[in-house]
Amino acid sequence: MTQSRSFLTRWRVVSLALMVLVGFAFTQWRAAITRNRTIPDEPFRIAGNLYYVGHTGVTAFLLTSPEGHILIDGGYPRHGPLIMESISKLGFDIGDVRILLNSHAHSDHAGSLRDLQQASGAELWVSRGDSAVMADGGRGDKALGPARFAWYLGGLRFPAPRIDRILEDGDTIQVGSARAVAHVTPGHTRGCTSWEIPLEEGDLELRAVSICSLTLFPFVSLTSGAYPEVGTDFEASFQRLRSIPADIFLASHTSWADLHRKNRARQEGGDSIAPFIDPEGYRAFIDRAERTYLDRFSSH
Numbered sequence: 001m002t003q004s005r006s007f008l009t010r011w012r013v014v015s016l017a018l019m020v021l022v023g024f025a026f027t028q029w030r031a032a033i034t035r036n037r038t039i040p041d042e043p044f045r046i047a048g049n050l051y052y053v054g055h056t057g058v059t060a061f062l063l064t065s066p067e068g069h070i071l072i073d074g075g076y077p078r079h080g081p082l083i084m085e086s087i088s089k090l091g092f093d094i095g096d097v098r099i100l101l102n103s104h105a106h107s108d109h110a111g112s113l114r115d116l117q118q119a120s121g122a123e124l125w126v127s128r129g130d131s132a133v134m135a136d137g138g139r140g141d142k143a144l145g146p147a148r149f150a151w152y153l154g155g156l157r158f159p160a161p162r163i164d165r166i167l168e169d170g171d172t173i174q175v176g177s178a179r180a181v182a183h184v185t186p187g188h189t190r191g192c193t194s195w196e197i198p199l200e201e202g203d204l205e206l207r208a209v210s211i212c213s214l215t216l217f218p219f220v221s222l223t224s225g226a227y228p229e230v231g232t233d234f235e236a237s238f239q240r241l242r243s244i245p246a247d248i249f250l251a252s253h254t255s256w257a258d259l260h261r262k263n264r265a266r267q268e269g270g271d272s273i274a275p276f277i278d279p280e281g282y283r284a285f286i287d288r289a290e291r292t293y294l295d296r297f298s299s300h
């Protein structure tokens with residue numbers, strides 16, 4: 001009797017200690033994720049009236065005009081103050097942002113849209129395909145396949161912003177002389193939007209294109225039925241992006257387009273635009289993504 005009671009007490013102590021350990025590990029894990037997601041980047045001008053104002057290698061682009069600005073993407077949920085700081089470091093005012101746009105409704109690109117919307121009073125325009133997931137703060141994203149249940153753990157969640165307008169493929173969004181053309185390139189998400197931005201740099205007329213994403217998550221099965229059009233969506237998106245003659249290659253992550261290296265090369269090269277002119281890098285990125293997609297698809 002005494003023995004079994006002391007066994008029970010020991011068991012309780014051990015399970016309590018285990019629970020404390022698991023709780024501690026979880027808190028540390030969340031703190032590490034937050035730290036890794038809030039590494040500030042320096043803002044810089046890309047070309048013409050287009051500026052990088054993102055952080056932690058997640059892009060956000062400010063497109064300026066005397067009549068007001070367009071801001072594309074809102075980074076992670078804690079990036080709001082960092083993006084606003086970058087905007088003011090460049091000499092602009094968040095209050096002059098008239099329209100907020102988004103590449104896609106994932107927590108690393110839509111995370112601070114609500115904060116930025118509240119700070120600026122800007123309208124948020126979202127593609128039809130991503131509007132439901134955006135309005136739900138990331139919940140129920142079918143393109144994530146079975147991993148969408150991870151939303152409940154918090155990692156994929158973001159504060160749901162107010163959607164002011166639904167945009168369609170091919171729409172031109174304009175504030176004064178700031179212009180961006182929407183190319184809906186679905187697959188990564190249903191409404192994944194790549195942005196074509198016409199720019200003037202001195203006498204040059206340039207076209208920047210920011211690729212939304214061409215990543216197919218490893219846990220999404222093309223035949224699972226969770227998002228049945230994912231295969232045809234990806235194939236159409238590769239072709240669509242190839243049809244845009246991009247001079248300046250941008251993307252929703254800086255590393256994809258090597259933006260920090262290009263910016264350093266620009267500083268070292270007497271502010272020449274040359275390092276940012278990269279149509280080959282743009283096409284090579286699409287080709288690589290397509291090969292990865294086809295390899296995966298043919299192995300099924």
Ligand SMILES: [Zn+2]
Nearest residue numbers: 104106188213
């Ligand atoms: Zn994404």
